Amino acid sequence: MKSNVTLKNIADELGISTMTVSRAINNKANVDEQTRKQVLKKARVMGYSPNRIARSLVNRKTQTIGVVLPEISHSFFPDVVMGIEEAAYHKKYQLFLTNSVEDHEREKQAIETLRSHRVDGLLISCAQTAEDSSYYKELVKTGLPVVFFDRSVENIGASCVVIDDVESSYKVTAHLINSGYRKIGHLSGPEKVSIGNKRMKGFKKALADHGLEFKESRVVESGFLKTGGYKAMKELLSLPAENRPDAVVSVNDPVAYGAIQAVREADLSIPEDIAITGFTDDAMAPLVDPPLTTIFQDGYQIGLRAAQKLISVIEKKDFKIETIYIDTSLVVRSSCGSSVINA
Amino acid sequence: MKSNVTLKNIADELGISTMTVSRAINNKANVDEQTRKQVLKKARVMGYSPNRIARSLVNRKTQTIGVVLPEISHSFFPDVVMGIEEAAYHKKYQLFLTNSVEDHEREKQAIETLRSHRVDGLLISCAQTAEDSSYYKELVKTGLPVVFFDRSVENIGASCVVIDDVESSYKVTAHLINSGYRKIGHLSGPEKVSIGNKRMKGFKKALADHGLEFKESRVVESGFLKTGGYKAMKELLSLPAENRPDAVVSVNDPVAYGAIQAVREADLSIPEDIAITGFTDDAMAPLVDPPLTTIFQDGYQIGLRAAQKLISVIEKKDFKIETIYIDTSLVVRSSCGSSVINA
DNA sequence: TTGTACGCGTTATCAA
DNA sequence: TTGATAACGCGTACAA
Numbered sequence: 001m002k003s004n005v006t007l008k009n010i011a012d013e014l015g016i017s018t019m020t021v022s023r024a025i026n027n028k029a030n031v032d033e034q035t036r037k038q039v040l041k042k043a044r045v046m047g048y049s050p051n052r053i054a055r056s057l058v059n060r061k062t063q064t065i066g067v068v069l070p071e072i073s074h075s076f077f078p079d080v081v082m083g084i085e086e087a088a089y090h091k092k093y094q095l096f097l098t099n100s101v102e103d104h105e106r107e108k109q110a111i112e113t114l115r116s117h118r119v120d121g122l123l124i125s126c127a128q129t130a131e132d133s134s135y136y137k138e139l140v141k142t143g144l145p146v147v148f149f150d151r152s153v154e155n156i157g158a159s160c161v162v163i164d165d166v167e168s169s170y171k172v173t174a175h176l177i178n179s180g181y182r183k184i185g186h187l188s189g190p191e192k193v194s195i196g197n198k199r200m201k202g203f204k205k206a207l208a209d210h211g212l213e214f215k216e217s218r219v220v221e222s223g224f225l226k227t228g229g230y231k232a233m234k235e236l237l238s239l240p241a242e243n244r245p246d247a248v249v250s251v252n253d254p255v256a257y258g259a260i261q262a263v264r265e266a267d268l269s270i271p272e273d274i275a276i277t278g279f280t281d282d283a284m285a286p287l288v289d290p291p292l293t294t295i296f297q298d299g300y301q302i303g304l305r306a307a308q309k310l311i312s313v314i315e316k317k318d319f320k321i322e323t324i325y326i327d328t329s330l331v332v333r334s335s336c337g338s339s340v341i342n343a
Numbered sequence: 344m345k346s347n348v349t350l351k352n353i354a355d356e357l358g359i360s361t362m363t364v365s366r367a368i369n370n371k372a373n374v375d376e377q378t379r380k381q382v383l384k385k386a387r388v389m390g391y392s393p394n395r396i397a398r399s400l401v402n403r404k405t406q407t408i409g410v411v412l413p414e415i416s417h418s419f420f421p422d423v424v425m426g427i428e429e430a431a432y433h434k435k436y437q438l439f440l441t442n443s444v445e446d447h448e449r450e451k452q453a454i455e456t457l458r459s460h461r462v463d464g465l466l467i468s469c470a471q472t473a474e475d476s477s478y479y480k481e482l483v484k485t486g487l488p489v490v491f492f493d494r495s496v497e498n499i500g501a502s503c504v505v506i507d508d509v510e511s512s513y514k515v516t517a518h519l520i521n522s523g524y525r526k527i528g529h530l531s532g533p534e535k536v537s538i539g540n541k542r543m544k545g546f547k548k549a550l551a552d553h554g555l556e557f558k559e560s561r562v563v564e565s566g567f568l569k570t571g572g573y574k575a576m577k578e579l580l581s582l583p584a585e586n587r588p589d590a591v592v593s594v595n596d597p598v599a600y601g602a603i604q605a606v607r608e609a610d611l612s613i614p615e616d617i618a619i620t621g622f623t624d625d626a627m628a629p630l631v632d633p634p635l636t637t638i639f640q641d642g643y644q645i646g647l648r649a650a651q652k653l654i655s656v657i658e659k660k661d662f663k664i665e666t667i668y669i670d671t672s673l674v675v676r677s678s679c680g681s682s683v684i685n686a
Numbered sequence: 687t688t689g690t691a692c693g694c695g696t697t698a699t700c701a702a
Numbered sequence: 703t704t705g706a707t708a709a710c711g712c713g714t715a716c717a718a
Contacts, residue, residue, distance in 0.1 A: 004461075006695055017705045022697065030703055047485065052459045053405065054695035056396050057710045064460075067440075072425060073626070078415045085442045089449075094456060096407075097440035099428045106432075113437060116395045117407075118347075142390065257630060283416070287600060289632035349711060360689050365713065373687055397711035400694045 005048045013042055025050065056118065065310060066096045066114035068107060068124045070151065074224065074254050075282040076299045077125075080149065083303025084123060091311045093120070100127040102224075108135055121145035121310045126153065128190050128224065145313040149306040152194050152323075159313070160323045161306040165195050168295045168328045169202025169249070170209075172277050175293070175330055176247045177210045179337070181275055185218035185245030187232045187255050199251050199279065218245050222255045229258025237266050246274060247336065253278035253285055256292055260335070271337030281331050291333035302326050348391045357385055368393065399461065408653060409439045409457035411450060411467040413494065417567065417597050418625040419642045420468075423492065426646025427466060434654050436463070443470040445567075451478055464488035464653045469496065471533050471567065488656040492649040495537050495666075502656070503666045504649040508538050511638045511671045512545025512592070513552075515620050518636070518673055519590045520553045522680070524618055528561035528588030530575045530598050542594050542622065561588050565598045572601025580609050590618035590679065596625045599635055603678070614680030624674050634676035645669050 007025070011018045016035065023031045024039035025048075031039075056062040065088055069077050081097070088095055096114055100107035107127040114122060122144060126136070133153045140146050140157045152160035176184055186203050189196025200219075207214050217239065222232035229250060236245055250256035256278035263274055270276055270290050278285060278294035285292040305324055312318035350368070354361045359378065366374045367382035368391075374382075399405040408431055412420050424440070431438055439457055443450035450470040457465060465487060469479070476496045483489055483500045495503035519527055529546050532539025543562075550557050560582065565575035572593060579588055593599035599621035606617055613619055613633050621628060621637035628635040648667055655661035 004695095008695075018695090019697080019706080020704060023704090026697090032703060035703085049455065049458045051461060051695050053396055053399050053461050054710090055697075057394075057400055057695080057712090058697045060710075062396065064439075072421045072428075073418075075416075075418060075421075078418075078421045081440070082415060082442065085440075094460060095440050097410075097424070097428075097438050099425065112392065115392045117437060118394060118396050260630075284627045284630055287603075287627055287632070288630040347711095351711075361712080362690080363688055366688090369713090375687060378687085394711050397694090398713075400696090400711080401713045403694075 004051065005043075005046045006051070007048075010039065010042050010046060010048060013046070014038060060118075062118050062120055063092060064094045064096055064117065064119045065307070065314075066111070066117070066119035066122045067098065068110055068114070068122065069097070069099050070102050070107075070125055070127045071224070072099055074252065074280070075284070076150075076252070076280045076297070079282075079299030080125075080303035080306075083300040083305075084307040085303075086300075087304050087307035087311065093311065102128040104129040104131070104135075111139065115142075115144065119144075121147070121314045123306055123310055124148050126151040126193065128193055131192065145310055147306050147310040147313070149302050150195065154194070154323055157321060159309050159321050161302050161309060161326065162194075162323060163297050163302070163326050163328045165198035166202040166205070168279070168297070169199040170206045171202075171328075171330050172279070172293070172295050173203050173206035173249050174210065175332065176249065176275060176277065176336055177206065177212065179247075179275070181247035181336075182212065183218070183244070183246045184212070185220075185236050185248045187222040187229055187236075187248060187250045187259060188219055189224055189251040190221060196251060203249055215243070217243060222251060222258070224252055224254065226254040226258040226261075229255030230262045231258070233259035233262035237262060237268075244274075247271075247276070248274060249277050249279075251279060253280040253282045253292065253294060256294070256335075257284065257288060260288065260290075260292075270335055275336035277336055285331070286333065290335045293333045293336040294331050296329045296331050298326055298328075347394065348386075348389045349394070350391075353382065353385050353389060353391060356389070357381060403461075405461050405463055406435060407437045407439055407460065407462045408650070408657075409454070409460070409462035409465045410441065411453055411457070411465065412440070412442050413445050413450075413468055413470045414567070415442055417595065417623070418627070419493075419595070419623050419640070422625075422642030423468075423646035423649075426643040426648075427650040428646075429643075430647050430650035430654065436654065445471040447472040447474070447478075454482065458485075458487065462487075464490070464657045466649055466653055467491050469494040469536065471536055474535065488653055490649050490653040490656070492645050493538065497537070497666055500664060502652050502664050504645050504652065504669065505537075505666060506640050506645070506669050506671045508541035509545040509548070511622070511640070512542040513549045514545075514671075514673050515622070515636070515638050516546050516549035516592050517553065518675065519592065519618060519620065519679060520549065520555065522590075522618070524590035524679075525555065526561070526587070526589045527555070528563075528579050528591045530565040530572055530579075530591060530593045530602060531562055532567055532594040533564060539594060546592055558586070560586060565594060565601070567595055567598065569597040569601040569604075572598030573605045574601070576602035576605035580605060580611075588617065590614075590620075592620050592622075594622060596621035596623045596628055596635065596637055599637070599678075600627065600631060603631065603633075603635075613678055618679035620679055628674070629676065633678045636676045636679040637674050639672045639674050641669055641671075 098110035146158040220232040222228040281296035441453035563575040565571040624639035
């Protein structure tokens with residue numbers, strides 16, 4: 001072990017008590033200016049680094065936040081982390097980052113470890129494989145402050161920071177309908193994940209409101225990754241020509257990228273043969289070929305607000321359990337050719 | 344404060360000593376099977392979560408690793424984090440993630456906080472604004488295990504996990520030359536950052552080896568972000584026609600994306616008027632228009648190896664200070680038109 | 687097999 | 703203003 005300097009070491013060197021050193025270093029009022037200067041100088045010379053572990057044990061406060069992500073390959077999550085980072089930095093909290101890799105067991109394990117490290121609060125976006133919300137309910141019951149974001153569990157006593165998934169999905173689907181598409185398919189997220197079923201709901205509602213029939217065969221569950229989108233799109237492309245969708249709403253951008261790849265490989269063109277839309281507006285969306293029509297979802301803002309909410313709960317400045325909605329907007333690019341409007 | 348169950352609480356409930364409970368929970372040998380079962384059951388019922396803070400104080404070991412990143416918007420870093428995550432997960436370490444946002448002051452502060460939390464080791468990729476390596480030198484001297492990755496500081500007593508930047512940059516530049524380009528420019532990283540000057544070095548060497556003159560005017564420092572690439576490319580485009588590069592080597596992919604945007608806005612085409620190359624082969628590279636020729640740099644692998652090395656140093660299974668090189672490869676796509684070869 | 691005493695580094699509290 | 707003491711929750715070392 002590397003030998004770390006302690007308050008006592010400094011105290012001994014100076015021939016004073018540990019408490020005086022502690023007070024001097026923590027800028028407490030009742031310390032003689034002379035002594036304080038001596039202490040600070042000695043601390044610097046000796047390379048003192050305060051031991052937060054010991055302090056935490058006394059204070060029952062670690063100044064840490066545990067972040068539980070389902071994945072980090074999609075740029076949405078790094079964006080969220082940047083927002084969280086920013087809020088945490090300003091309030092002097094450190095982040096424990098964990099990645100469940102969409103595995104609920106691994107997620108539970110991560111949360112237990114985080115609890116063990118006595119994080120002051122938890123920021124969670126659920127793993128895809130969570131069968132039900134019982135674990136999260138138990139977690140919230142322990143009293144540890146929790147805020148969900150993106151993939152949330154509502155009404156179990158924890159605040160959530162989300163977008164209006166139903167409305168956003170409705171918005172993009174309606175845009176396709178208004179652009180003239182009639183046979184619209186959906187590459188969906190898992191039914192059990194909040195954003196998966198909400199986006200499906202918005203999709204269905206848009207069809208219904210515009211008098212279009214919902215066809216089960218045009219919906220394929222793709223998960224949230226590019227590879228899933230690729231496979232799912234292949235499936236849609238194998239439908240008999242008359243049933244094949246002329247437009248596809250993807251549950252997120254990566255899935256849309258996979259879909260684009262599948263369409264290209266089938267030698268079809270976008271949006272002439274099939275229009276594709278995404279969801280997130282990640283960094284790639286404007287750069288892919290063709291540029292992707294999608295819903296802009298402000299990951300940074302989601303992370304920022306979630307962290308701010310959590311910290312105010314931790315610091316008991318806020319007791320309200322609420323669902324905070326972050327605005328989204330439709331970003332129209334060429335992947336759903338407005339040309340059709342003129343058709 | 345939420346009241347957490349302690350070993351003593353369990354012991355009192357069972358009318359036995361704290362130590363027996365501790366032993367039972369930590370699966371030590373000398374515990375009666377009956378007692379162990381009782382203890383484990385009681386622990387479960389009471390919702391016991393071992394306090395690692397207390398344990399760390401005794402052990403002088405926290406099972407945590409501090410990760411210091413310069414930014415996380417470029418997908419390279421999330422890739423690295425995934426690799427680190429994986430290694431850490433298997434060896435049962437938790438990650439403290441910090442983002443210096445390219446600010447050396449913020450980076451130093453993050454490192455001090457991490458030290459304060461008594462992380463067992465540090466994984467660092469340097470912030471762009473670090474003027475010199477003195478701080479890192481001091482840090483390494485404290486004896487805290489440190490491994491640098493990507494933007495490294497070599498020969499100061501810490502291991503590094505990097506790619507051969509000089510050779511990789513040489514490779515992509517030589518490819519342009521062999522494709523027929525003669526007026527090659529460079530959007531460079533900061534001179535003070537390891538990867539910045541090494542990639543510049545490789546660029547220069549390739550020109551020299553192929554008998555091409557190095558022109559200062561065709562080099563613009565772009566930093567590492569897309570916006571910087573955009574601005575820097577604008578500058579190159581404003582050169583008098585005869586001096587304007589016919590190909591540009593970008594220090595990384597985001598800079599290349601910015602450059603692509605600038606070229607497009609100038610109504611020039613890629614690669615006919617100007618070829619562009621990147622560096623990293625991030626997720627976007629194959630999807631942008633035109634698909635980007637670039638150097639594939641395996642972020643996941645870099646993260647994995649760096650974390651493995653750090654952990655073996657932490658656990659004293661490895662004392663060697665070394666620089667580990669991760670292989671790269673040239674990925675040729677249409678942004679540097681092989682058409683030119685036929686010209 | 688089980689229990690007691692003590693220490694890890696810090697801070698709260700009370701006394702000087 | 704300064705100091706002594708106890709406590710945070712756990713594990714090591716030793717004793718029973």
